[in-house]
Amino acid sequence: MAPEVHHLPSWVRTRIIPADGGEGTLEQTTWLTPYEAETIAQAARRAGPGARLEVVVSPTVSAASFAAVQALFAWLLEKGVAVTVQRGDGNGSG
Secondary structure (H helix, E strand, O other), rough: OOOOOOOOOOEEEEEEOOOOOOOOEEEEEEEHHHHHHHHHHHHHHHOOOEEEEEEEEOOOOOHHHHHHHHEEEHHHHHHHEEEEEOOOOOOOOO
């Protein structure tokens, strides 16, 4: 039996908050392609240990897709970057 393929949600909102909580917070809304996911992860790493990456996905995304996003960025925890993935509320306010 072939392994189940989990598709990433197409649209996400991300926020990278530096460790010191000061200037330099990066927020964006983007298509979540593999390339863009790598770009987001690199920016989060550059923010340094203690930084936070917040990822907001659609409220209608499947459980499998939600888990795929969590897994995609989980390695950042080993680099000292806290990662939270959450469902948006459907009206654009997170």
